[in-house]
Amino acid sequence: MQAAKENFLLYLADSTHILSHRNSEWCGHAPILEQDIALTNIALDLLGQSRNFYQYAAELIGNNATEDSLAYLRIESEYKNLLLVELPKEDWAHTVLRQFYFSVFLFYLYQQLQQNKDVQIAAIATKAIKEVAYHVRWSGEWVIRLGDGTEESNQRMQYAVEAYKNFTGEFFVLTNYEKQMQIDFELIQQQWNDKVAAVFNDATLSFTNSNFHQVGGKEGRHTEYLGYILTDMQYLQRTYPNATW
């Protein structure tokens, strides 16, 4: 159970961390200043959540692990994030759609984690769910705005839907460690489907259902992109071992 919990915490820490990292690539480059601030804010929220998960994981793992040793000194195959969050940021349509898919999942997951028997996990989820509720609203509004905006924006959204059609299934293809966490993932899947369907309806978008899912991220098998993310992110820690920053 202890090992399952550690893996589960790392899965959440890595997923929030990597998505924060991808979103932070927009900082200074977003379509309009107000949205630059909004997306950076989401990147900050996700980073904060990942730190909470890393810190707790470090405590359980022991061996002088810290939030930074977990983030900066693990290699690709040790990272447990969803494949979805490591894909390149692409355009604004991809960015808001990915955020929406992820935030909806996280919202319903945190809803259950608030009642988790582990008081630490429950506390992290309780704090984070307020932020995630806003992320769902912000990203959902953008999905609708772009879906029901211009012909071009609708087309770009539809491309993004197509691009991610094999990557949302991973939320619900459970690893052994998730199965031990006493979470009703079937319920989350139902809630996720309903929420996505409702927003897509308002957005005049059609959801592409895929029976084939790209999976493996949660167990350390990643796309080619993660290696570049970690190379960039871990550069200083790797170049100057044991330095304090």
Next chain:
Amino acid sequence: MELKKLEEIFQHKIDNEIKIEPKDWMPEAYRKTNIRQISQHAHSEVVGMLPEGNWITRAPSLKRKAILLAKIQDEAGHGLYLYSAAETLGISRDEMIEQLHSGRAKYSSIFNYPTLTWADMGAIGWLVDGAAIINQVMLCRTSYGPYARGMVRICKEESFHQRQGFEILYVLSQGTDAQKAMCQDAINRWWWPSLMMFGPTDAESSNSEQSMLWKIKRKSNDELRQQFVDMIAEQVKVLGMTLPDADLKWNETKKHYDFGAINWNEFWNVVKGNGPCNKQRLNARIAAHQNGAWVREAAIAYAEKQKNKHKAA
């Protein structure tokens, strides 16, 4: 009312420290000077996000990354307040952005220098934001109301920025030899460009005299620069580092630090576009704007549709 009378009322307000507000009559030159200065300031905040943005994905710890992101986000926020303040003078944000992209409007030349190491995040906070604060503290009392009020908010956040910059360098100064070298190198590269941030010497400054009379500024470029040198020359001792100026020396008679000659040839060249990153910075802003055009159009189209729906209902 005749012009002369309006001018008298205006100057009377200035002389009596009454703020000029958007609907008040003001000389065209006063309006123009404020638009130029406030928009330049707004552009500087936004372009200034780029050199620091260069290190977000490589920040060396999660805590540093969070602080850096928050700081850059503050700068975007400052850009927003300032664009809004300039808009009260009758120019739109779109016009200001167009002026930036076409090169007619300037931004602070300091952002045309590259950020080459992590220590540059510290040096920018400590020196660049430090220089900016000295200017901005003065601007909290500038005569145009919306600008002055915006500055009060901005100054609060800027002082946090300077502290975090100093703290980055302090940690490096206590670190390994490589980190100490990184720290000194960043100070060496950012020191002179920071001094240039205060603008040309008083003798060369074309806009200064009228701006002082209108209390848009209250201290001369050279006074502000001296204040900065005096502050930094003391703080650098805490870091155990040096400033790259052999002529820097305390002058007991003047009760100020003397410092060496500034390379104004470099300053004017960077202003004219020949700095190391001028093209890179401007291109990044233009690309962000152009790549975002379809997003802004979609948002407008969607808002229109919603409005029509409400009308129909």
